[in-house]
Amino acid sequence: MIDTVDNAKGTPDQDQPYRELGLKDDEYARIREILGRRPTDAELAMYSVMWSEHCSYKSSKVHWKHWSANTTPEMKAKMLAGIGENAGVVDIGDGWAVTFKLESHNHPSYVEPYQGAATGVGGIVRDIMAMGARPLAVMDPLRFGAPDHPDTRRVLSGIVSGVGGYGNCLGLPNIGGEVVFDPSYQGNPLVNALCVGAMRAEDLHLAHASGTGNKVILFGARTGLDGIGGVSVLASETFSGDEGGTGRKKLPAVQVGDPFTEKVLIECCLELFAEGIVVGIQDLGGAGLSCATSELASAGDGGMHVELDRVPLRATGMTPAEILSSESQERMCAVVRPSDVDAFMRVCAKWDVIATEIGEVTEGDRLVITWHGETVVDVPPRTVAHEGPMYERPIERPADQDSLQAAGPESLARPSTPDDLRAEILRMAASPNLASRQWVTEQYDRYVRGGTVLAQPSDSGMIRVDEETGRGVALATDCNGRFVRLDPYVGTQLALAEAYRNVAVTGATPLAVTNCLNFGSPEDPAVMWQFEQAVRGLAEGCKELGIPVTGGNVSFYNQTGSTAILPTPVVGVLGVIDDVRRRIPTGIGAEAGETLLLLGETRDEFGGSEWAHEVHGHLGGLPPRVDLAREKLLGEILVAGSRDGMISAAHDLSDGGLAQTLVETCLIGEVGARVFLDPDQDPFVQLFSESAGRVLVAVPRSEELRFTEMCTARGLPWRRTGVVDPESGTLEIQGVGELPLPELREAWEGTLPALFG
Amino acid sequence: MRIGAVTFPGTLDDSDTLRAIKASGADAVALWHGDADLKQVDAVVLPGGFSYGDYLRAGAIARFAPVMGEIVDAARKGMPVLGICNGFQVLCEAGLLPGALLRNAGLHFVCRDQWLKVENNTSAWTTRYDTGAEIIVPIKNMDGRYTADKSTVDELEGEGRVVFRYTGGNPNGSLGDIAGVSDATGRIVGLMPHPEHAIDALTGPSDDGLGMFLSVLDSVVAA
Numbered sequence: 001m002i003d004t005v006d007n008a009k010g011t012p013d014q015d016q017p018y019r020e021l022g023l024k025d026d027e028y029a030r031i032r033e034i035l036g037r038r039p040t041d042a043e044l045a046m047y048s049v050m051w052s053e054h055c056s057y058k059s060s061k062v063h064w065k066h067w068s069a070n071t072t073p074e075m076k077a078k079m080l081a082g083i084g085e086n087a088g089v090v091d092i093g094d095g096w097a098v099t100f101k102l103e104s105h106n107h108p109s110y111v112e113p114y115q116g117a118a119t120g121v122g123g124i125v126r127d128i129m130a131m132g133a134r135p136l137a138v139m140d141p142l143r144f145g146a147p148d149h150p151d152t153r154r155v156l157s158g159i160v161s162g163v164g165g166y167g168n169c170l171g172l173p174n175i176g177g178e179v180v181f182d183p184s185y186q187g188n189p190l191v192n193a194l195c196v197g198a199m200r201a202e203d204l205h206l207a208h209a210s211g212t213g214n215k216v217i218l219f220g221a222r223t224g225l226d227g228i229g230g231v232s233v234l235a236s237e238t239f240s241g242d243e244g245g246t247g248r249k250k251l252p253a254v255q256v257g258d259p260f261t262e263k264v265l266i267e268c269c270l271e272l273f274a275e276g277i278v279v280g281i282q283d284l285g286g287a288g289l290s291c292a293t294s295e296l297a298s299a300g301d302g303g304m305h306v307e308l309d310r311v312p313l314r315a316t317g318m319t320p321a322e323i324l325s326s327e328s329q330e331r332m333c334a335v336v337r338p339s340d341v342d343a344f345m346r347v348c349a350k351w352d353v354i355a356t357e358i359g360e361v362t363e364g365d366r367l368v369i370t371w372h373g374e375t376v377v378d379v380p381p382r383t384v385a386h387e388g389p390m391y392e393r394p395i396e397r398p399a400d401q402d403s404l405q406a407a408g409p410e411s412l413a414r415p416s417t418p419d420d421l422r423a424e425i426l427r428m429a430a431s432p433n434l435a436s437r438q439w440v441t442e443q444y445d446r447y448v449r450g451g452t453v454l455a456q457p458s459d460s461g462m463i464r465v466d467e468e469t470g471r472g473v474a475l476a477t478d479c480n481g482r483f484v485r486l487d488p489y490v491g492t493q494l495a496l497a498e499a500y501r502n503v504a505v506t507g508a509t510p511l512a513v514t515n516c517l518n519f520g521s522p523e524d525p526a527v528m529w530q531f532e533q534a535v536r537g538l539a540e541g542c543k544e545l546g547i548p549v550t551g552g553n554v555s556f557y558n559q560t561g562s563t564a565i566l567p568t569p570v571v572g573v574l575g576v577i578d579d580v581r582r583r584i585p586t587g588i589g590a591e592a593g594e595t596l597l598l599l600g601e602t603r604d605e606f607g608g609s610e611w612a613h614e615v616h617g618h619l620g621g622l623p624p625r626v627d628l629a630r631e632k633l634l635g636e637i638l639v640a641g642s643r644d645g646m647i648s649a650a651h652d653l654s655d656g657g658l659a660q661t662l663v664e665t666c667l668i669g670e671v672g673a674r675v676f677l678d679p680d681q682d683p684f685v686q687l688f689s690e691s692a693g694r695v696l697v698a699v700p701r702s703e704e705l706r707f708t709e710m711c712t713a714r715g716l717p718w719r720r721t722g723v724v725d726p727e728s729g730t731l732e733i734q735g736v737g738e739l740p741l742p743e744l745r746e747a748w749e750g751t752l753p754a755l756f757g
Numbered sequence: 758m759r760i761g762a763v764t765f766p767g768t769l770d771d772s773d774t775l776r777a778i779k780a781s782g783a784d785a786v787a788l789w790h791g792d793a794d795l796k797q798v799d800a801v802v803l804p805g806g807f808s809y810g811d812y813l814r815a816g817a818i819a820r821f822a823p824v825m826g827e828i829v830d831a832a833r834k835g836m837p838v839l840g841i842c843n844g845f846q847v848l849c850e851a852g853l854l855p856g857a858l859l860r861n862a863g864l865h866f867v868c869r870d871q872w873l874k875v876e877n878n879t880s881a882w883t884t885r886y887d888t889g890a891e892i893i894v895p896i897k898n899m900d901g902r903y904t905a906d907k908s909t910v911d912e913l914e915g916e917g918r919v920v921f922r923y924t925g926g927n928p929n930g931s932l933g934d935i936a937g938v939s940d941a942t943g944r945i946v947g948l949m950p951h952p953e954h955a956i957d958a959l960t961g962p963s964d965d966g967l968g969m970f971l972s973v974l975d976s977v978v979a980a
Binding site: 161164165168169170171258259260261263264351352441442443444445446447448449450451452453464467580581757 | 766806899951953960
């Protein structure tokens with residue numbers, strides 16, 4: 001029997017499985033208080049998914065005050081939509097608006113790597129469409145366990161195939177991302193997915209259900225039993241008697257994606273936007289229809305009535321609770337004026353997209369959902385979507401933080417002879433975290449749509465937005481979880497600094513920030529301390545750089561048993577470039593006779609470094625110092641240098657230090673170089689330190705004086721550190737030795753195929 | 758001069774193909790899978806993608822689209838047709854080109870800049886190249902391993918109908934390093950690599966792919 005509102009009123013004392021659905025006693029009591037009665041099964045399903053950590057941000061919301069407290073009016077001025085919308089939107093000039101967002105799909109990707117990763121891509125792409133934008137590109141920051149652990153192969157192969165299998169079929173270029181290995185991610189890989197889209201600023205669509213009488217249309221795939229997860233406890237209770245105990249086939253809690261349906265849905269949505277017949281639009285992701293209907297109604301100016309029995313299904317006998325919680329993929333929900341419904345349906349029919357009018361916007365402020373005429377949900381939508389519980393979780397600096405910071409890398413044995421240094425360069429180049437990502441990125445289409453100007457292995461991905469003017473955007477994501485573990489405030493600012501620098505080295509001006517905050521359990525005070533420090537670090541760092549956080553995502557409970565992952569606040573920075581033709585490439589050798597200049601200062605900083613991790617398995621001490629004013633200056637000089645044609649190549653220094661940057665810049669450019677180290681500083685420190693705020697640039701000899709004078713005048717330290725040598729085919733480092741490019745290439749490119757090929 | 762590019766549901770490189778056609782100087786005409794109407798085009802390109810999701814077999818469903826009937830008729834009368842990637846698969850499924858494309862030898866999707874050797878510059882789509890020229894064009898697919906029975910391959914090789922061959926490494930294990938073939942008339946060509954992604958050095962590895970779109974203009978004028 002279907003549990004209706006009338007039934008709920010008549011059976012106030014009926015036991016409900018709210019604990020199995022993840023609700024706490026006081027949360028259940030609050031739902032009863034809001035409704036003035038017990039919730040129906042369908043209402044309980046809605047509240048339980050919408051009040052989950054994933055949907056309600058109940059543990060993190062209290063810290064969002066740091067975003068608003070650190071956003072100045074100048075920073076706000078470029079934002080057309082910010083936190084709270086499906087994705088942040090920024091004005092990039094010439095009437096173009098760009099929307100971008102990062103989201104996590106960590107837990108499903110461990111259970112079912114291929115589908116978990118695939119549907120992660122699908123979900124973020126729909127978020128971008130829900131803003132009215134054409135999706136332009138995707139990126140995937142990924143984190144895996146130890147490279148030689150037997151399960152890593154299963155997880156990595158599945159996730160990479162899933163990202164590629166779905167993204168490649170959608171026709172969106174994959175322009176970058178990260179692949180990082182650390183044992184802390186063994187039982188909890190991180191799959192973060194980023195999508196960027198563009199639209200004319202006037203075409204921005206927000207998820208609002210406004211206008212009484214407007215129709216609510218569900219379109220895209222049918223709704224099935226996949227991705228229902230915890231709500232199945234309701235189904236089993238309801239159905240155990242009805243079906244003679246055989247029960248229904250339970251589908252996996254991880255959703256299954258169909259990229260072809262999504263591709264068609266993208267084209268269909270874009271045609272609908274172009275026709276101007278969409279009042280409000282929302283994607284169906286986590287929490288499915290529960291989320292879409294309550295969010296649309298909550299953000300609108302009226303109520304909503306939905307006839308749930310009209311939803312097209314692909315399984316028989318689904319209950320209202322199941323339909324509301326199903327996370328079947330490739331579905332969208334639109335609000336449309338009655339006069340436009342026919343036109344809407346025509347566009348959907350052209351693309352063979354199933355579209356069904358399931359309800360309408362009503363007067364009043366209730367979300368009412370009926371099932372064959374009987375009311376199964378009658379709630380104030382804000383209480384479902386926006387007024388969920390909020391917790392001020394206990395915060396406590398981890399007990400081992402002091403001892404961790406005290407155990408610095410100073411005592412680790414360092415190579416000192418030329419032969420040892422040379423061997424260390426090769427070893428580091430071949431290490432799993434520094435080796436070429438080609439084996440992964442070759443499985444992604446980076447060319448489709450013809451707008452990709454830079455993609456992996458460049459520091460940023462770059463996409464042309466306007467074919468006439470060449471205006472485009474650059475995007476980078478970064479995070480070194482070891483730095484964050486050592487000092488979450490500084491470590492998060494280092495992630496921001498690196499992503500900012502990676503955008504600037506392409507010649508683009510950093511403009512806005514998104515994030516995906518991956519942490520352990522919020523119920524662990526030590527994790528909440530890391531989280532609070534990270535949010536504050538990011539918010540205050542963004543203020544110093546003058547670029548706003550436009551949105552983000554929080555993923556908690558990333559842990560195995562009681563051991564949390566390295567705190568991993570992945571930071572994404574978006575930059576704008578007025579003409580992509582002046583982008584700065586990563587590889588040297590584009591012009592004859594280039595000088596290599598090292599910008600910034602190198603200090604003895606090895607806490608959390610790749611060298612300490614790879615060679616000594618050591619994590620301790622303090623992360624490198626962060627100087628955001630310096631990063632900003634560096635960015636301005638790179639952009640000015642690009643504008644005036646003074647820079648022919650540039651590559652950021654980060655994991656692995658100068659040695660790794662030299663290896664990559666030679667191999668990508670396919671030319672050799674002669675490098676002169678500073679005689680006054682330890683060669684090991686110069687080659688492997690991970691001091692922030694540094695970039696290696698190649699400048700044409702004719703521009704060298706002009707460029708270095710600009711650096712000097714503006715107070716940016718620089719050092720002439722080498723010359724490009726197109727004839728030699730060798731990276732020669734004075735005082736260390738010669739590294740022929742074929743030998744370097746074998747080291748750099750051999751590792752991932754040997755591990756996973 | 759009008760050159761069409763067909764959009765099936767799931768076609769991905771249609772806008773790129775239209776851009777490449779424009780770059781060659783021709784009028785680019787968008788053709789829709791559901792319309793049995795070629796809009797008076799002089800030549801047709803079937804772009805890459807995953808038509809109808811390719812869930813059955815790459816290209817297997819697209820061959821039944823209404824527009825394909827028109828294309829098969831026009832092709833039999835001599836209209837130049839180029840199938841790129843999924844378009845090549847569709848042409849094989851439609852019987853306009855011999856052979857079939859199997860899953861890549863490495864069982865992975867492969868996206869890389871690929872060197873090709875132009876083996877025959879007399880086809881409608883290759884007259885702007887020198888025979889033996891080496892060009893670099895992106896390749897990106899899951900099912901790119903060309904295969905055919907021995908007599909077919911012997912015939913293709915004997916008649917100079919292997920138009921493009923992989924060089925500097927075979928990305929997918931295709932028979933005889935075959936990257937692209939033509940029909941007996943040389944007017945229908947299919948290849949796995951993507952010339953439409955190599956029309957300028959800003960967004961591709963080179964502009965080597967433009968030659969195919971320029972070649973067909975010559976062949977249409979000549980005909």
